[in-house]
Structures are given as structure tokens and as C-alpha cells.
Amino acid sequence: MNHLDTVEILLVEDNPHDAELTVRALKKRNLANHLFAVEDGAEALDFIFSRGQYAQRQGADHPKVVLLDLKLPKLNGLEVLQALKADTRTQRIPVVIVTSSHEDPDIQAAYTLGANSYVVKPVEFDAFTEAMSQIGFYWLLVNQAPK
Numbered sequence: 482m483n484h485l486d487t488v489e490i491l492l493v494e495d496n497p498h499d500a501e502l503t504v505r506a507l508k509k510r511n512l513a514n515h516l517f518a519v520e521d522g523a524e525a526l527d528f529i530f531s532r533g534q535y536a537q538r539q540g541a542d543h544p545k546v547v548l549l550d551l552k553l554p555k556l557n558g559l560e561v562l563q564a565l566k567a568d569t570r571t572q573r574i575p576v577v578i579v580t581s582s583h584e585d586p587d588i589q590a591a592y593t594l595g596a597n598s599y600v601v602k603p604v605e606f607d608a609f610t611e612a613m614s615q616i617g618f619y620w621l622l623v624n625q626a627p628k
Contacts, residue, residue, distance in 0.1 A: 489515035489621055491544040493525040493561065494579075495553050499602065499609075503548065503579075506613035512621055517544075522556025525549070526564055529571055543574050546620035548613075551580040551587060559590055566595035573627060577616055 490507065494500040500518050507513035519525050525547070531538040547565070551558035558578060565571045575597040580587070583601045591599050600616060603609045 489545045490517070490617065491525065491528060491547045492516060492518040493520075493522065493547060493549045493553065493558070494518065495520045495550065499550075502606070502609055503613045506610035507617045509610070510614050510618055512614075512617040521554040522558065522561040524555075525553075525561050526556065529565065529574075530568075543571060545575070545626060546617075547574055547576045548579050548616065549576055551578060551582055551591070559587075559594060562591065562594045562596060575620055575624070575626070577620065579613075579616070 490512070492500060492503055494503065500520075504513050504516060504518070507516060517528065519528055527533040528535045528538070529543065529547075531541060549558045549561060553561070556564075558580065562576055562578070565574060565576060572595070576595070577598040577600060578591045578596050579600050579602060581602050582588075588599050598616075600612060603612055
């Protein structure tokens, strides 16, 4: 089985430092075994829709959750969210916005487009890792998703 077929968490984050901290936090709870990270919105959509360099994923399961930054190159997080929620194949995938923006227009737009949660990245290291750990724990182990 191709490891790209068993991705449970898709992390869409262009900041390498934040991506590394997220992976560390999830590893601490043994939740990072099936994590895949991409750095821009276009690559995220290619991955989910099995296009371009991810065409070999045809028929692969969708992630259990997408952790999505808003400020991304190529396509921003809101554009990615809109594309996911507009497609019947992907509209049920939980999308958690994980961003530094605490601006009300961003929060409103994210929920209007169908975000399942909106988390402002804590600046302090321990708070950041705890928040990412809790997000992973909830969406992978506590939440009951439809089949």
C-alpha cells in the first residue's frame, strides 16, 4: 500500500517552523504516523483531488482532517477551503483553520465557507504544541466522522 493512500492528516503550512512544531506536537501524542505536509494551496488541492504529482493517489482515501493555514502561496487557505467544500467528494472532510490571523473578517469568511474549526496559532511554544496536540487528538480519536 502506498503511504500516500493512508494519510489521516493533511497539513497545509508554508512556514517550515510552524510545520515542524505541528509535526512534533502530533508525534508527542503518536498522531503523526499518517501525516503529510504540503506548502501551498495549489499543492493541497492537487493532493486531495489526486492531480498532478499526486495522480497516483487515484482512489485513495481522503484525510480525516485538513489543518489549513490561511496565508499561503499560490492559492490562499480560503480558496482551498472553498474548493473543498464546493465538491461533493470532499465537502465532508473536516477542515481546521490554523492561522496567525485573529481578524474577524477572516474568521467570518472561514466559517461561511464551511470551516469546522478556527484556531489562532498561539505565539508561545508550549501553548502552540499543546493546541496542535489537542487538535490532532480530537479530530483523529474523539470525533466520529461519517463513513
